[in-house]
Amino acid sequence: MKCPGQDMQYWNEDAIYEVACPQCGKPVEFYKDDTTRTCRQCGHRFVNPKMDFGCAAYCKFAEQCIGSLPEEFVGAQDNLLKDKVAVEMKRFYRSDFKQISRMLKLARHAEKIGTRENAKLAVVLCAAYLEGSGRAEAGTGGSAAAPQSPIDSRVGIVREVLGRLGAKAAMIDEVCQVLSGDDQAITERSKEMACLHDALLITELEDEFQDGRLNEEELLEQVQKGLSTAGGRTEAQASFPTIHARS
Structure with missing residues (x-):
């Protein structure tokens, strides 16, 4: 039709x-x-x-329907994709409100850092929303004969979710690459990898500081030592104003 x-x-x-x-x-x-x-x-x-390019921004058949889209509307498709991923991952986590809260907090930090670093926000945010999926999947059980590592499980979930939502192959590969960058040296990380890394560190430090597992001196040391972007350092200053005042 x-x-x-x-x-x-x-x-x-x-x-x-x-x-x-x-x-x-x-x-x-x-x-x-x-x-x-x-x-x-x-x-x-x-x-x-x-x-009116409204439907073209989210429809995966847009190019077949109206031909090649102008560059600005290709960007709109990518930006809308991240919103669809957020909704999909809320469904994925179901009633695990702790994980949903962590995901949204991570995404907020990633968006602010990515904006400051002029990174590809759609890639950074899709990676942020999908980052915890491997651990969540690993925690639900599965085949005892062939267990998957959280990383292997995450890659499978990332490709399945993004593919089902109509993401292009290049976008899927880019998000997977960002999520695989945990073990890479700082100098080898892409801008998007670095943004996600800093957002993850800030999110983890917030939890540890609020739970009393870190004191202010330890928190300040982790912030100064672990962040790799100027945008991440600015975000840490906003997230931890008390230690910023002491530094």
């Missing part, structure tokens, strides 16, 4: 219109399903300003 919005039998007289070229002002004719057009006068190519 063809999307009704793209089926010409549902079109009316407003389906074909002219738009002034933003470069030279010459009228350029658009059909309502044209994503872009090139001005014959000056050669400038621009996005159809009247087209």
Whole structure:
């Protein structure tokens, strides 16, 4: 079945219109399903300003439906994917509210650090939401004859969840790569790996400090020694204002 919005039998007289070229002002004719057009006068190519790309931002069949999407809307698809992953992982954890709370806290730190570091936020956040899945899966039991490590289990869950949500292969590989970077040297980590690493460290230190497993001196030492990004250090200052005042 063809999307009704793209089926010409549902079109009316407003389906074909002219738009002034933003470069030279010459009228350029658009059909309502044209994503872009090139001005014959000056050669400038621009996005159809009247087209609603809302469904294209989340539909995995968008390219088959309306052709190649403009670059800015490809980014919108990735950003929407992270929200779908968050919802999916809440379902995955079911009533494990402690794990859900940890996941959301980790994602908040990762988003703030990733923004400061100009990292790929969709990749960083998908990795943050999926980070604890291997441990959760390992804790539910399974085959005693062929147990999986948390890392092996996590990779399988990551690929299954992202694939089911319509993520492209490149995005899935990138998220898996970020999640595999725990043992890499700081100099070998990608920007996205470093952001997730710092978000994880801050999340873990928050729990340990609140539970009394770390005093302020130990917390300050871990923060100074363990963080690898400027964005992570700024986030730690906001998360631990008392030790920041002492440093």
